[in-house]
Every structure is written in C-alpha cells, then in structure tokens.
Amino acid sequence: MKGGVNMVQNAEEIQSKPISVIIVEDFKLTRVGLRCALNANDDINVVAEAEDAIEGLKLIEKNKPDVVLMDLGLPGMNGIEAMIKCKEMIPDIKIIALTSHDRSEEVIAALSSGASAYCLKDIDPQKLADVVRDVAIGVCWIDPMVAQMTLNALPKIDNIGFLPNKSSSEGRVPLTEREFEVLKHLVSGKSNTEIAKELIVSVHTAKAHVCSILQKMCVNDRVQAAVKAVKEGMV
Amino acid sequence: MKGGVNMVQNAEEIQSKPISVIIVEDFKLTRVGLRCALNANDDINVVAEAEDAIEGLKLIEKNKPDVVLMDLGLPGMNGIEAMIKCKEMIPDIKIIALTSHDRSEEVIAALSSGASAYCLKDIDPQKLADVVRDVAIGVCWIDPMVAQMTLNALPKIDNIGFLPNKSSSEGRVPLTEREFEVLKHLVSGKSNTEIAKELIVSVHTAKAHVCSILQKMCVNDRVQAAVKAVKEGMV
DNA sequence: TAATCCATTACCCGATTGTCTAATATTATT
DNA sequence: AATAATATTAGACAATCGGGTAATGGATTA
Numbered sequence: 295m296k297g298g299v300n301m302v303q304n305a306e307e308i309q310s311k312p313i314s315v316i317i318v319e320d321f322k323l324t325r326v327g328l329r330c331a332l333n334a335n336d337d338i339n340v341v342a343e344a345e346d347a348i349e350g351l352k353l354i355e356k357n358k359p360d361v362v363l364m365d366l367g368l369p370g371m372n373g374i375e376a377m378i379k380c381k382e383m384i385p386d387i388k389i390i391a392l393t394s395h396d397r398s399e400e401v402i403a404a405l406s407s408g409a410s411a412y413c414l415k416d417i418d419p420q421k422l423a424d425v426v427r428d429v430a431i432g433v434c435w436i437d438p439m440v441a442q443m444t445l446n447a448l449p450k451i452d453n454i455g456f457l458p459n460k461s462s463s464e465g466r467v468p469l470t471e472r473e474f475e476v477l478k479h480l481v482s483g484k485s486n487t488e489i490a491k492e493l494i495v496s497v498h499t500a501k502a503h504v505c506s507i508l509q510k511m512c513v514n515d516r517v518q519a520a521v522k523a524v525k526e527g528m529v
Numbered sequence: 530m531k532g533g534v535n536m537v538q539n540a541e542e543i544q545s546k547p548i549s550v551i552i553v554e555d556f557k558l559t560r561v562g563l564r565c566a567l568n569a570n571d572d573i574n575v576v577a578e579a580e581d582a583i584e585g586l587k588l589i590e591k592n593k594p595d596v597v598l599m600d601l602g603l604p605g606m607n608g609i610e611a612m613i614k615c616k617e618m619i620p621d622i623k624i625i626a627l628t629s630h631d632r633s634e635e636v637i638a639a640l641s642s643g644a645s646a647y648c649l650k651d652i653d654p655q656k657l658a659d660v661v662r663d664v665a666i667g668v669c670w671i672d673p674m675v676a677q678m679t680l681n682a683l684p685k686i687d688n689i690g691f692l693p694n695k696s697s698s699e700g701r702v703p704l705t706e707r708e709f710e711v712l713k714h715l716v717s718g719k720s721n722t723e724i725a726k727e728l729i730v731s732v733h734t735a736k737a738h739v740c741s742i743l744q745k746m747c748v749n750d751r752v753q754a755a756v757k758a759v760k761e762g763m764v
Numbered sequence: 765t766a767a768t769c770c771a772t773t774a775c776c777c778g779a780t781t782g783t784c785t786a787a788t789a790t791t792a793t794t
Numbered sequence: 795a796a797t798a799a800t801a802t803t804a805g806a807c808a809a810t811c812g813g814g815t816a817a818t819g820g821a822t823t824a
Binding site: 705707731732733734737738750 | 769772773780
C-alpha cells in the first residue's frame with residue numbers, strides 16, 4: 295500500500311529506468327506495430343516478444359518485465375490461462391489485456407484473472423503508451439468500449455446505511471513495514487515458524503508481529519487476516 | 530513527456546470544445562485547488578462548482594457538463610446518492626469519484642453507482658487532468674491504491690469451463706457440495722468448532738471435510754485454502 | 765448385486781496458534 | 795537529551811489444527 299504511493303511519485307518525479315515491456319501476440323504484424331509504437335517512447339523499453347503463451351511465459355520468467363502486453367486470442371494456451379500462470383510466477387507484474395473482442399465474459403475474465411488494463415486493438419498507439427505508464431504504477435485502465443460493462447459487473451452495494459465518516463480512515467491503525475512483510479508471508483500460507491525463518495528472526499518475534507497484525511486489522515485469526523488482505527488488495 | 534497526452538489530443542482531435550467540468554466538493558480550499566489545476570489546461574473548462582450535493586445537482590442539470598468531479602465525503606446527501614441521481618438525470622455523464630478514503634466498500638459502491646473513475650485526493654494535479662480527458666471519452670480509470678481491490682471485487686469466471694486446455698484443470702479434483710459449504714465458512718475465518726456448530730455436525734466431521742478440502746485443493750493449511758478460494762473466486 | 769463415493773463420527777498425537785507478561789535494543793521525534 | 799514507537803526476544807498456557815486410521819449408513823452407479 296505504501297509502496298503504491300512511492301511508486302507513483304517515483305514514476306512521475308524521477309525518470310530513472312524505463313518501463314520494461316514484454317509483448318505476447320501471435321500476429322507478427324501486430325507485434326511489430328506494438329513494438330514500434332512503444333519503443334518510440336524514451337521511457338518504455340520492449341525487452342522481448344513472443345508469439346505464443348508458452349514462449350511468452352518463459353521470456354517473462356527470464357526477463358521479469360514491469361508490464362506484459364498479452365493478446366487474449368492466442369493459439370494453444372489462451373491468454374487468460376497464461377495471465378494466471380504469469381501472476382503466479384510474478385505476483386507484482388502488471389498485465390495489459392489486448393484483444394479485438396469486446397465480449398463481456400472475456401473482459402471480466404481477463405480483469406478478474408490478473409489483468410490491470412483492457413485495451414481494444416484499435417487503440418491509438420500514443421494512448422497505449424500512456425496506458426503502459428499508468429498500468430506500471432498500478433492504475434486500472436479500461437477501454438471506453440468495455441468500461442461500462444465492466445463497471446456493471448461490479449457487485450451492487452446497498453448504500454442505505456452508508457456513512458462515509460471515520461469508520462475506517464481514522465479507526466484503522468496502519469501496519470508497520472515489518473508487519474506488512476509478515477502479512478505477505480502469512481497470506482502465502484506460511485506458518486509462524488516459516489515466517490520467522492524467512493525474516494531471520496525468532497518464532498517469538500514472528501508471533502508478536504502476527505499478533506499485532508490481527509489486532510490492527512480487527513480480526514480474530516490469521517485466516518481472516520489473509521482473506522481481508524487479499525480482498526482489499528493489501529498484498 | 531507529460532505533454533504527450535495533450536499533444537495526442539490536440540493533434541488528433543479538432544480542438545473544438547473543451548471538456549466541461551463541474552466540481553462538487555465541500556472544502557473550499559480543495560475546490561480552488563481542483564479548479565486551478567484543471568483550468569490550467571486549455572482543453573478543460575471548469576464551468577461551475579458546488580459545495581454540497583443539492584447545489585451540485587442543480588448546477589449539473591443546468592450546465593450539463595461532460596464530466597463531474599464528485600467528492601464522496603459530502604455533508605448532507607452523500608456523494609454516492611448524488612451520483613445516482615446525477616446519472617438518472619444525464620445517463621451519459623461521466624463522473625470521477627474523488628475522496629481520501631480507500632475503504633473497499635466505498636470504492637466499489639462508487640464505481641457500481643455510476644462513477645467511471647476513482648481518484649484519491651493526493652493525486653498529481655497534472656495526472657488528474659489526464660484522467661479527466663480519459664474519462665471524457667469513456668475510459669474507466671482507477672487509482673493505484675484501490676485498483677487491486679476493485680479488480681478483486683469483479684465476479685470470478687469459472688475458468689475451468691471455458692478453458693479449452695486441460696493444463697490447469699487436469700489434476701484438479703472437484704469439491705463436493707458439502708465441502709464447498711465448509712470452504713465458505715473456512716474463508717470467513719471460522720474455526721472447525723464453529724463450522725461444526727454452523728452445519729450442525731460434530732467437530733470430527735468438520736475436520737474431516739477440511740482435511741479433504743486441503744488435499745483436493747493441493748494446499749497445506751486452511752490459510753492457503755482460504756486465499757486460493759478468494760483469489761480464484763470459488764466463494 | 766457389487767462397487768463406489770459421500771457424509772458422518774470417533775480417537776490419538778504432535779505441531780501450531782494466539783494471548784499474556786516482560787524485557788531490551790534500535791530508531792525516530794520532539 | 796528525553797520521549798515515543800518499533801523490533802526483537804523469551805516463557806508459558808490453553809486452544810486449535812492437521813494427519814492418521816477406522817468404522818458406519820446412505821446414495822448412486824456399473
């Protein structure tokens with residue numbers, strides 16, 4: 295969470311490293327077009343290309359790019375499945391789903407399977423570069439053609455008893471950085487012993503952290519903490 | 530670089546009419562800040578401002594702006610309600626929800642009630658202008674801080690069904706209905722004892738179910754099961 | 765009919781968890 | 795320099811968890 299803020303500022307203020315991108319797309323012509331369009335920008339660097347998911351995953355594992363441009367209509371393993379595997383390998387990676395379809399199920403499936411953005415292939419090349427920059431810092435960007443159907447797919451909430459007061463912004467105690475580390479391991483299913491080993495501290499320390507995490511998150515056990523963390527995107 | 534978007538828009542679009550914007554925000558200082566930040570752009574024109582929802586709705590009805598910047602923490606009628614009414618009046622209007630909270634329920638509520646974008650108040654002013662342009666053409670834009678939780682809220686598609694390849698669905702053993710019930714309680718953080726009480730069975734039974742759930746889901750403990758269930762939308 | 769799967773219950777046992785109190789070192793913040 | 799917050803370690807304790815084995819009845823299917 296705190297990382298998000300930092301990343302935003304880094305991306306906007308400092309022009310350190312270019313954003314590394316991998317393209318996975320079966321049509322050679324489209325591939326070339328994408329590469330040219332993106333490489334025309336100083337701050338974006340297409341580091342590799344693949345024409346199918348298998349090859350793409352290999353390249354992604356090797357290069358660990360910031361952003362993946364993933365075509366959904368791939369032969370063999372489809373894009374959705376590839377995205378899931380991709381996210382399993384590198385949870386922090388950002389994926390832009392690229393396709394020419396605007397089928398509702400495909401859009402939702404892509405976004406709920408790890409994509410941070412959904413672009414139709416007739417997007418303006420310059421705009422695509424902007425999307426790459428946005429997505430790299432964590433923004434969710436959805437093409438106008440499919441934005442409405444995506445928003446409609448969100449669960450409706452009864453706003454009756456909706457009071458936007460201090461319920462959480464003030465009542466919520468922020469986790470320390472160390473506690474966030476512990477939380478990540480906790481979410482990945484590690485035991486206190488394993489967490490301790492990972493952080494090179496004693497089990498007592500790990501337990502202490504877990505304990506204060508539970509209290510700060512207002513939950514009773516680590517399962518609730520993990521679920522809440524996942525649902526709220528804390529990890 | 531930051532001018533990139535401007536150039537695209539200017540170059541491609543006829544610089545005909547600027548995007549008209551109405552700001553609804555109770556803090557005067559924030560209001561001024563927003564107006565200045567947006568009016569600094571030639572292609573954006575803040576046509577009116579309101580400090581509460583009632584006044585805002587009147588102004589919106591009169592001016593019919595392209596985009597509304599709506600604070601969610603308004604006194605009296607809250608922002609969500611205002612957005613719904615706003616959409617009823619002018620269905621095509623685009624709304625950017627603006628708030629300092631990052632509570633999951635509020636984000637989802639806003640987006641499912643008509644907002645096309647969700648920005649936290651610490652957004653870069655220049656970035657906000659970009660968002661206004663994006664939203665004006667129908668893009669859905671969501672702040673990095675809340676993007677993940679939004680995507681997590683999307684209904685998960687049962688990928689097994691429409692994935693042509695067996696690569697991921699092969700070794701997977703389906704859960705029985707009873708096990709699914711147990712899984713739901715497990716995800717909600719209940720202990721075996723509580724699950725047993727809920728399903729009116731003995732603790733032994735609950736444990737047996739949990740045990741086979743763990744095996745079928747190929748995980749080592751209930752935390753991993755819960756996280757996996759949430760991530761894959763099994764619950 | 766026989767075979768299979770499922771839900772159910774039971775017992776044992778070692779490992780793990782969450783809470784408590786308590787102390788010390790390190791690091792900001794003032 | 796003094797204060798506060800955080801990270802670290804420890805011991806102890808009740809409760810829970812996960813794995814193992816095993817038995818029973820019901821339902822479906824081959």
